[in-house]
Structures are given as C-alpha cells and as structure tokens.
Amino acid sequence: MKVKEKCIVISQDCIAKDIYSLWLKTDKIAAQARPGQFVSVYCNDGGHLLPRPISLCEINQEKGTLRLVYRVVGKGTEMFAALKAGDSVEVLGPLGNGFPMEEAEGKRVFLIGGGIGVPPMLETAKQLKGEPVLVMGYRDELFLTDEMKKAGELVIATEDGSAGTKGNVLDAIRENDLKADMIFACGPKPMLRALKAYGLENNIPCYVSMEERMACGVGACLGCVCQSTEVDDHSQVKNKRVCKDGPVFLSTEVEL
Amino acid sequence: MIDTRVNIAGVELKNPVMTASGTFGSGMEYSEFVDLSRLGGVVTKGVADVPWPGNPTPRVAETTGGMLNAIGLQNPGIDVFCKRDIPFLKQHDTKIMVNVCGHSTEEYLRVVERLASEPVDLLEINISCPNVKEGGIAFGQDPKAVETITREVKKVAAQPVVMKLSPNVTDITVMARAAEAGGADAVSLINTLTGMKIDVERQTFALANKTGGMSGPAVKPVAVRMVYQVAQSVNIPIIGMGGIATAEDALEFILAGATAVSVGTANFFNPYATVEIAEGIENYMKRHNIEKLTDLIGAVH
Numbered sequence: 207m208k209v210k211e212k213c214i215v216i217s218q219d220c221i222a223k224d225i226y227s228l229w230l231k232t233d234k235i236a237a238q239a240r241p242g243q244f245v246s247v248y249c250n251d252g253g254h255l256l257p258r259p260i261s262l263c264e265i266n267q268e269k270g271t272l273r274l275v276y277r278v279v280g281k282g283t284e285m286f287a288a289l290k291a292g293d294s295v296e297v298l299g300p301l302g303n304g305f306p307m308e309e310a311e312g313k314r315v316f317l318i319g320g321g322i323g324v325p326p327m328l329e330t331a332k333q334l335k336g337e338p339v340l341v342m343g344y345r346d347e348l349f350l351t352d353e354m355k356k357a358g359e360l361v362i363a364t365e366d367g368s369a370g371t372k373g374n375v376l377d378a379i380r381e382n383d384l385k386a387d388m389i390f391a392c393g394p395k396p397m398l399r400a401l402k403a404y405g406l407e408n409n410i411p412c413y414v415s416m417e418e419r420m421a422c423g424v425g426a427c428l429g430c431v432c433q434s435t436e437v438d439d440h441s442q443v444k445n446k447r448v449c450k451d452g453p454v455f456l457s458t459e460v461e462l
Numbered sequence: 463m464i465d466t467r468v469n470i471a472g473v474e475l476k477n478p479v480m481t482a483s484g485t486f487g488s489g490m491e492y493s494e495f496v497d498l499s500r501l502g503g504v505v506t507k508g509v510a511d512v513p514w515p516g517n518p519t520p521r522v523a524e525t526t527g528g529m530l531n532a533i534g535l536q537n538p539g540i541d542v543f544c545k546r547d548i549p550f551l552k553q554h555d556t557k558i559m560v561n562v563c564g565h566s567t568e569e570y571l572r573v574v575e576r577l578a579s580e581p582v583d584l585l586e587i588n589i590s591c592p593n594v595k596e597g598g599i600a601f602g603q604d605p606k607a608v609e610t611i612t613r614e615v616k617k618v619a620a621q622p623v624v625m626k627l628s629p630n631v632t633d634i635t636v637m638a639r640a641a642e643a644g645g646a647d648a649v650s651l652i653n654t655l656t657g658m659k660i661d662v663e664r665q666t667f668a669l670a671n672k673t674g675g676m677s678g679p680a681v682k683p684v685a686v687r688m689v690y691q692v693a694q695s696v697n698i699p700i701i702g703m704g705g706i707a708t709a710e711d712a713l714e715f716i717l718a719g720a721t722a723v724s725v726g727t728a729n730f731f732n733p734y735a736t737v738e739i740a741e742g743i744e745n746y747m748k749r750h751n752i753e754k755l756t757d758l759i760g761a762v763h
Contacts, residue, residue, distance in 0.1 A: 208494050210733055248731060255678055255731045256524045282524075298733065419520040421529060422730045424494070426487040428507075428536045429522035442513040442538035450491070 208424065209234050210298040215289045216271060222349040224278045225322075226287050227263070229271055235299045236270045241307060241330035242390070242415060242454050245272065245299030246423040249285050257298060258282045259420050259449070261392065263325035263350070264332070275325035275350065301423050302453045305390045305413060311335045313387040317358070318375050318401060319343065320393025324350055326415065330390055331357035339386055343375040343393065376400055389413065390454075395462060402457035412457040418448045425450025433461035464747045465754045466740075468502070468721050470699050471622035471647035473583045475502030475557055475722055478755060479712065479740040482677075482703045482726025483508055483561035483586060483626070484533065488547035489554070495733035498554040500740055505724055506547060508563035508588045511572040513539035517593060523659045523668035528678025528705070529727060530657050532593040532671035535563050540576050548580055559584035559624065563591060567611060571618055578620035585621050586701075587611070590628030590653035592675045602628040602653075605640035612644025622647035624701060627692075630656050634688045635695035642696045650701035650724065651692060652685045678727040679705040686718050693719025693760050707735060709742020719760040 216229040235245060239262055246257030264273035278287050289295060313336045319327040320343040328350055331338040338358035342351070346366045354360045362370030363378035371378035375397060378384075391401050392415035405412030418430035431445040435458065438446050446452065446460065466477040480503040486492055489504045498504055516536025523530045537543070543560075551558045560582045564570035574585060589602035589611060601607050608625065615623050625641035627634055629652040638649050654675025659668035685704025692700055702720030706712050707728035715723045728735040743755070752758060 208733075210495070252679075253526045254524060255527065255727070256522070256529055257731065419522050421522045421531065422485070422491070422733075424491045424733065426491040427485060427522070427531070427730065428487075428516065428533050429519075429531060431516070431519060431521070431536070440538070441536065442542050443515040443536065445515060445536060 207238070208299060208301060210296060211235060212294045213297045215291055215293045215295060217291050218287070218289055221275070222347045225349050226276055226278065228274045228276070228286065228289065230274065230295070230297065232270050232272055232297065235297060236265055236272045237267050239265045239272065239300040240304035241265070241333050242305035242326055243300040243302045244453065245274070245297050246301060247274070247286060248296040248298070249282050250295070251285065254282050254285070256421055257423055258286070259301070259423060261326040261415070262300070262329055264329050277322045298423060302449060303451070305330050305454050307333060307335070310388060310390070313337070314339060314385070316341055316379070316384070316386040316389045318389060318391040318393065320375060320397040321345065323391070323393030323415065326392050327390070328353055328357060339384060341375045341378055341384070343378070343397065344369070374400070376404060386410065391415065398457070399462040402462050405457055413454050414457050414460070414462070415453045416448045416455060416460065417453065420449050423449050434459055435461060464744060464752070466744060466747070468755060470584060470624070470701065470722055473557055473622060477502045477740050477743065478716060478722040479736055479743070480559065480701065480722055480724045481505050481729070481736060482724035483588065485726040485729050488543070489551055492729060492733055496737045498551070498556050500737045501556045502722060502740070503557035503559050503583070504551055505559040505586060506561055507537060508535050508561040508591070509537045509540055509543045509573060510535065510563050511540055511569050513537065518670040520668065520670055523674065525657070525659060525676060525678070525680065527680035528676055530659055530669060530674030530676050531654070532669045532674035534593050534671065535591055537563070540573050544576065544580055548582060552581060557583040559586050561586045561588050561626070563588045565594070567614055570611065571614060574615050575618045578618065582621060584624055585615070585619055586624045586626050586650055587615055588626050588653070590626050592628070592630060592654060592656045592673065593671060599628050599630065602637065603631055605636050608637050608640040609644040612641050612646045616645040624648040624650050626653055627651040628653045629684060629688055635691050638692040638696045642698050646698060648699040648701060649692065649696065650703065652681070652688055652704045655681055655684065677705065679707055681705045682711060686714050689715055689720050690718040690762070706739065707732070709739045709746055712739050712743060713746060713758065716755070716758050717760070717762040721759055
C-alpha cells in the first residue's frame, strides 16, 4: 500500500561531485519496499509542486530506513541537498514494480548501472538470491563502489579511463569476458538500448529500469509513458506508464 | 447538522468536491489513498470513441506554483472504458461524470450515444483541451461552435450535459452564454491556460508538444475571477476548478458562484487532497454556523 508520509532525515553526505546520499527514517514505506522501486520526494517550498522520483539505493526494513542516492540537477534536488539530520521531508512510496527478484533466484545476473542509474543496483545486489555481477559505468568520479564490492563481483567502466575499463559497461563486460544468465539494468537510454541488443544477441532476458518526467507518480496522469512494442492492456495503445507499469520492463516489451 | 449536498442539473452530490478530469484517471489509482465514496463525484479522464495514443514525451513540466501538461488526451477508448472503468466506479457511493473528447462532432456524439445506456450521472464535454490539434479547443473558442456542439450533444445525451470551457478566450462569459443557449445543463471552468516553458540549458522546449496547459495553484486567481464573471452571466450551475488545493481554495470558488468544485493538480502533490478538502469545508461550515452549503454559493459581496 502506497503512503505519503513525513520522513525524518537521519544523515546526508555528498559522496561525489553533485551526488548526495540521504538516509531517511520512514514509518511505513521502507517496510514494504523492494529493490528497483522508487519514491516521490516533495519540496517544502510550495513553489515546486511536483515530486521528484528517486530510486531506492538501500532499504533497511527492520530499522524502517531508506537510502536515496541522487544527483543534483535542478532546484528540487538542490533543496534536497540542503536537508540536514533532523529535518523532515514528505515522501510518497513505495512506487513502481521493482526488479523481478524471484526470476533471478539461483542465476548469475548482470546488475548494470550507468551514472545515476548506479544506486538502485546496490540494494538489488544485496537482496539477490543468486550470483550478482555488478557492472558499473561512470563518467569519471566513482561512488558507492566500496558498498558494491561487499555485495558481489564488481567491474567498473569509466568514460575517461581513470578507473577500470576505459569505455562503457559493455566494453567492461567484453574486456573481462563476463557471462551471465540475465540482466538487470538502470541508466541512460543509449546504455539500455545497447543492453537490449546484447541480451537479444546472447539470448538472455534483459530487464531495464526506465526514466521519464513524472507528475502523479501513481499511474493516474499518464505523464510518464514509454512506448511499448505491443498494445498495452491498460492503455489500449502502445504506451506503458513508467511510474506504475514500470519502471522496470522486460527490454523486449518497450521501444528503446 | 450541516448539509453539504449540492445539486447539478437534478443530480445530487453529497458534497461539492469532485475531481478534475485528466488528473485522477478513473479513480483506481487514487482509491489507494482516498475513499472515493467520500467525494461528491469522480470526473473521469477524457474518453473518445477509439483509443488515443496521446502526445510524445516529455508531457509534463513544472512551473513556479504550477505545471504544464500536454498529455494529448491519451485514453483507452469508450469500449474498454465502459467494460472496466464504469464498473469500478459503480462500486463506490459517488456520482460519476464522464469527460468526453473527440476530433469532430461525430466523434463526440458516438461517445455520448454509447454512454446513454451506461450508469453514469453526468457528461462533461471537453471543448477546451489545448493539447490536441483537431477538436478540443477548436470547438471552445468560437461561440457559434460552442452553441452548435452543445445542441448536437443535447439531442443524443441521456444524462445532463456539462460543457467544459477554456480560459484561452477573450471573454469566457460569451462562451458560457453560448453553451447555455445551446441547452447546456451546466458549465465547468476553467480548463488549463495555454503556456510554454523553455529549457535554457538545452535551448529547447520543456514539452515535446512545445505548448502545454498550465494548472495548479498559480492559476487560481484567474479561475476564481472567471467563475465569478460566468456566475453573473448565466443561470445554469457552474463547476469551478483551477488550482484548488485546500478547503479555503474550494470555498473561494463556491463564494464566487460555483455550485461544485473539481480538484486536479493538487492530487499530484497531495494524494489525500480531495477528502481533506471535503472535510475542511465541513469544518468551515461548523466554524461559521452554516447549515446549508448552498447558502454559500455566490455569496461573495
């Protein structure tokens, strides 16, 4: 059951340039949350009305806490970055479907993150009942790599070659001659498009977490649709709602 | 004992709080947050005779105190709507107003005819969507076209007809009078204000459609003014909307002359807004010793 609640900031740290890590104490959201889901975070100022969808980086169900790792890209996230321990923030969640963790049981799974698509892969790796192979792509500065190493085998790609493979996540997979039974991915569209093709070539299922500008976050407004390959049962057209039907889709279900 | 009931063309709402078309789907998603039976009515997202895919994304953008949308009336078409959405809404003790859209008079009429045998209470005819190229607002910016489409719809409608008016006109009272002359049972206003946002970093439009409809608290004073003007001009009930987020906002519209109100964009930043507004209106009535909500309609002086 989705709820909107006032969460208390436990801590906030800047972990790389423009990348912030925010731990929140929730009343109900964390207890129900799954890897690959997201929350809508609201600004407190009354001028910025629409919630910002942010993926879940870590979920502690016992403590009722959530970790959000996000990039400052505008006024809303600038306000979030100013939050300090003890402050409160309105959060709606948990939202979306999350990764199909059951299907990954006993399998070797590529968990692939690109840029600000890296954070949701941490909780996914921690909860995966299989063999996670983390492949993380960065422009230059690394973040969350210490936590990722503890969660599984970690391979890194950087655009500038400052760490790991110089290039993208697929370059890292090829350079290290890695193989897996399926893919869970989150990141920019060109990366998802390439991974969809890689999945088809290697005949392994590829699940991608999509991103789109959102308003309601719960499936009512149809603001955040993506194009589907077949007519969707709910919409009756070739559109699926990223916030409600996704954000995670089988790559062959969606146009990339 | 307070009485929050209001009447729109013979349809009694338990309270004046409805939802604004396009912001609430057919109520399924928000029924996780609010009991739809606490609402005077649910107004559905616009439905056409066949499924519409809507516009490309990005479809939404934030503005200060509001937002722009250019969804483009994506909808599943009337057949699926009748099979799936109406039965869902019928499980709740609330009135159903179906918003009807089309590219042409014939398309509107096909939907209205189809709905004649369905258990819905009111029809809202969307002649004011700014985000589709044909139909929509094209019918709502010319008084002759407003009167004609209203008359055509009335001929085939089994339910009372509410014409939804656009604020993107020189004088909205002209359009309201045209709707009344065509036989409309009520009018609803305002639809969104046409706007634009430009992403200066990328030097491009924030919306794929370039323009979008502006809504949210920032448009409220414009909407209240228009409701007041229309209330002075016609003798049919008004459903008022435009930036309502609190009970005080809703009461402004009622005092300006609205019989009922619709809550739209507020759902996006407060999914409990509709019920909180209904409760807030009751509290206001207790605080001011007002027995009948109808005593407040148009009571501004």
